[in-house]
Amino acid sequence: MKDSKTWMIAGWILLVVIGVFLGVNTLTPVKAANGTDGYPQQIEKMIDAHPYRQTVEPYKDELIVAIHETCKCSRTCVTCADACVGEKDPTLTVCIRLSTDCADVCNTTTRLLSRLTETPMEVMRSQLQTCIVACQSCGQECQKHAEKHGYCRICADSCLRCAQACSELLAAMR
DSSP states (O other): OHHHHHHHHHHHHHHHHHHHHHTOOSSSOSSOTTSSOSHHHHHHHHHHHSTTHHHHGGGHHHHHHHHHHHHHHHHHHHHHHHHHHHHTOGGGHHHHHHHHHHHHHHHHHHHHHTOOTTOOHHHHHHHHHHHHHHHHHHHHHHHHHTTTOHHHHHHHHHHHHHHHHHHHHHHHHO
């Protein structure tokens, strides 16, 4: 009996981990009542409840958008890289590399932007600059393949939106 309970718990944990990896929240509905994914509202609630909320008040709106876009872009880039691998086309090697790099940079940026306590602004600005460069590079490469591969078009659009959001946050933080 203990073994079956252990396997059931392990199965649930695996589902949650897979959901996190794929960017799917396996514990709550995907769509909010208003038709959005609800993520920006969740970010805003967390910021509003944070003891350091006053430190980001001058650029709170831009911060919410940047956190949302970096998170979405990271998930999109992972999926694009995986789809490129599935094509088994050596001409997509650069796309795979840049998508993977961009996913990692965006993921790190999301995590750094979400930490409001004693924020080292020089680190934040540097990370935003890095994210902008990674997104622009990946977006440009994906645009080269966008006509043939729909996932590259989607990834390029996501990268360009993310770069724009990070640029707007960077400008608001100055």
